[in-house]
Every structure is written in structure tokens, then in C-alpha cells.
Amino acid sequence: MNEHSVWRISLAHKIAPAFTANPKMEACFVFGSAALGISDQYSDLELAFIWLQLPSTEELQATAQRVGVKGWEIEPYGEAKQAWLEQFYLYGMKVEAGHWARDTMESIVTDVVEHYDVSQNGLLFEKQASASNLQHAILLYGENIIKNWQNRLSHYPEELAVAMVQKHLKFRPFDGQQILTERLEIPMLYENNCAIVRWLLNILFGLNRIYHPGFKWTRYWVEEMSIKPSSFFNRVEHIFQSDAISGTHELRQLVEEVLDLVERTLPKVDLKRQREIFDRTYPRWKLPVDD
Numbered sequence: 001m002n003e004h005s006v007w008r009i010s011l012a013h014k015i016a017p018a019f020t021a022n023p024k025m026e027a028c029f030v031f032g033s034a035a036l037g038i039s040d041q042y043s044d045l046e047l048a049f050i051w052l053q054l055p056s057t058e059e060l061q062a063t064a065q066r067v068g069v070k071g072w073e074i075e076p077y078g079e080a081k082q083a084w085l086e087q088f089y090l091y092g093m094k095v096e097a098g099h100w101a102r103d104t105m106e107s108i109v110t111d112v113v114e115h116y117d118v119s120q121n122g123l124l125f126e127k128q129a130s131a132s133n134l135q136h137a138i139l140l141y142g143e144n145i146i147k148n149w150q151n152r153l154s155h156y157p158e159e160l161a162v163a164m165v166q167k168h169l170k171f172r173p174f175d176g177q178q179i180l181t182e183r184l185e186i187p188m189l190y191e192n193n194c195a196i197v198r199w200l201l202n203i204l205f206g207l208n209r210i211y212h213p214g215f216k217w218t219r220y221w222v223e224e225m226s227i228k229p230s231s232f233f234n235r236v237e238h239i240f241q242s243d244a245i246s247g248t249h250e251l252r253q254l255v256e257e258v259l260d261l262v263e264r265t266l267p268k269v270d271l272k273r274q275r276e277i278f279d280r281t282y283p284r285w286k287l288p289v290d291d
Contacts, residue, residue: 001037008034008045009138011093015047016140018067024052026102027142031133038220044087044094048133050142054084054101064088069095081126082108102145105130109149112211116160118167123198125212132213156209164206165262165269168199173280174252181248189244193251197236200258204228207265227265229257 012030020028032046033039055063057074064072069088077084084099100108111117112131119127134149177196180189198215201222205212208225222233229235235254239247255278262269 002039004039004041004043005034005037008039008043008093011091012045012047012138012140015045015090015095019049019063020141022055022063024055025141026050026052027145028140029134029137029142029146030140031137032096033217035133035136035138036217036220038217044096047095047097047140048137049097049099050102050105050145051099052102054099054104057084060084060086060099081121100130105134105149109134109152112160113152113155113157116157116163118160118163124214128212129214131211135211153211156211161206161209161266162269164212165203165266168202168206169262169269169271169274170199171196171255171274171278173282174255174278175281177248177251179282181244184244186244189248190240193239193247196251196255197239200254203258203262204232207261227261229254229261 009030012034016028019025027050029035029048030046031048033043034045060074061072064086067090069090072086072088074084074086081098082100082104085096086099087094087096089095108127108130112127117127118125131153134146135153137146137150139146177189177192180192201215201218202212204225204227205221207227210221210224213221219233222228225232232254235250239251239254241247242250259271259275259278263271
């Protein structure tokens with residue numbers, strides 16, 4: 001727990017009572033980098049509020065005005081997040097606050113641990129991210145409610161691991177990356193590299209039974225993984241910071257090593273079709289040679 005995180009958590013303890021005084025409020029916790037203990041000078045403070053019944057925007061704005069926050073803003077209610085997301089400044093710190101109904105969070109936990117939810121909104125696995133936030137929560141209010149969810153999340157289902165791996169076994173013939181490298185099609189090459197690295201990370205989150213937290217703080221999450229290729233993060237850096245030929249070679253090696261890990265640690269996943277596709281080569285047409 002670094003000093004940036006300690007300070008933000010102490011600030012959360014000052015802020016929370018002004019909001020948890022509402023009788024409809026059932027729980028409150030810190031999530032994000034502060035809860036993980038890895039905040040830095042750029043980090044805001046992320047708070048989650050759990051309500052018996054989700055308040056209106058007018059109620060949230062009235063609370064913000066009463067507390068005396070600055071720069072209050074709120075996003076429209078999003079079906080993907082199933083929450084109100086507001087931001088404001090208090091004690092000079094930017095606070096991002098999410099508001100969920102208790103029933104909504106209960107449904108999210110159920111979807112993850114019982115229905116093995118791997119749905120995405122863009123790049124974010126919304127429900128798994130909520131599960132991750134609950135797992136690592138710094139509790140401020142409503143301990144029993146949060147502890148109950150944490151107990152349910154403590155066992156990562158093998159079925160979820162299988163679903164995460166199978167969803168991201170979508171590697172195309174890697175020969176296409178070799179062709180892009182030879183042609184120096186740099187924008188397309190690196191766009192594909194980003195997608196492939198994200199698929200590798202998604203698979204590794206599943207293999208390591210880690211609810212997908214999103215793609216922030218990747219180095220931290222990779223360090224938390226016990227199942228991964230050696231020097232994984234350093235090699236990912238090499239892919240994007242080296243010359244194209246060297247980076248392409250490294251990426252192919254990483255994909256093959258991750259597939260090997262799937263085979264060893266999750267043998268019920270059939271890789272035959274994926275390996276055939278990955279190893280496929282595209283035809284080459286040489287110029288005709290005169291006799």
C-alpha cells in the first residue's frame with residue numbers, strides 16, 4: 001500500500017459519511033488503484049455506493065450541493081454499467097463515484113459466478129470488472145453486504161475460465177502478421193498486435209482465475225498471475241518498442257507459449273482447430289521464370 005493510496009483512502013473515510021447518512025444507502029467502498037495500493041500522482045479516488053433503491057440524478061445533485069462539491073458532473077444511466085456514474089472535486093481531489101442498486105449488484109455477482117458471464121462493452125468486461133472491484137474493496141460502510149458478495153466471489157468457477165479462454169481463441173493465421181511486417185504496413189501491424197496482446201491477456205486472466213479488471217494497471221495484474229509465459233510483460237514491451245521483425249517474432253512466440261499453457265492447465269479446451277488456423281500460411285505467387 002503506497003503513500004498515494006493511503007492518502008486517498010484516508011480522504012475516502014472523510015468523504016463517505018456525508019453520503020452514507022442517507023437511509024437508502026446500504027454500502028460504500030473504495031475501488032480502483034487506491035484499493036489495490038498502487039495509486040500514483042495521476043490517480044483519482046474511486047468510490048462505489050450501493051443503494052436499496054437507486055436515486056435520481058436530482059437526488060444525487062442535491063446531495064452533492066449539500067456536501068459542497070465542486071465541478072459536479074454525471075453520465076446518463078448506462079444499461080451496460082447499470083449504474084449512475086458521477087464525478088466531482090472534494091478536498092481538492094477528483095472523485096469518481098459509481099452508484100448501483102443492491103439488487104443490480106446482486107444480479108451482477110450471480111451472472112459472474114453462476115452464469116459465467118464473459119460479456120463485454122467495448123474492451124471492458126463490465127460485470128467481471130464489478131466483481132474485481134468487490135473482491136479488492138476497501139470497506140467504508142455496509143460491511144456485511146460487501147463481505148457476503150466477496151465470499152461468493154472467492155471461488156472463481158472453472159466454467160468461467162473455460163468461457164474466457166474459448167471466447168478469445170480467435171487468432172487468425174499468423175502468416176498475415178509476417179506479410180504485414182515484410183511490407184512494413186506499420187499501422188495495421190501494430191493495430192493487430194494490440195488486439196492479439198489483449199486476447200492473450202484475456203486468456204491469462206481466465207487461466208489465473210482472475211475476474212477481468214480491465215486493461216489499466218496491466219503490469220500489476222501480470223505480476224499477480226502465476227500462470228504466464230516467462231518475462232511476459234517485458235516481452236510485451238519488446239513487441240511494441242523493438243523493430244517490426246523482432247516484435248513480430250516475439251509475438252508469435254508468446255501466442256504459442258500461451259496456447260501451450262492452455263493445453264497444460266485447462267486440458268478440456270480443444271486447441272486443435274485454433275492451432276491449425278494459427279499455423280496456416282497464405283499462398284505466394286512468384287514471377288514466371290523464362291525457360
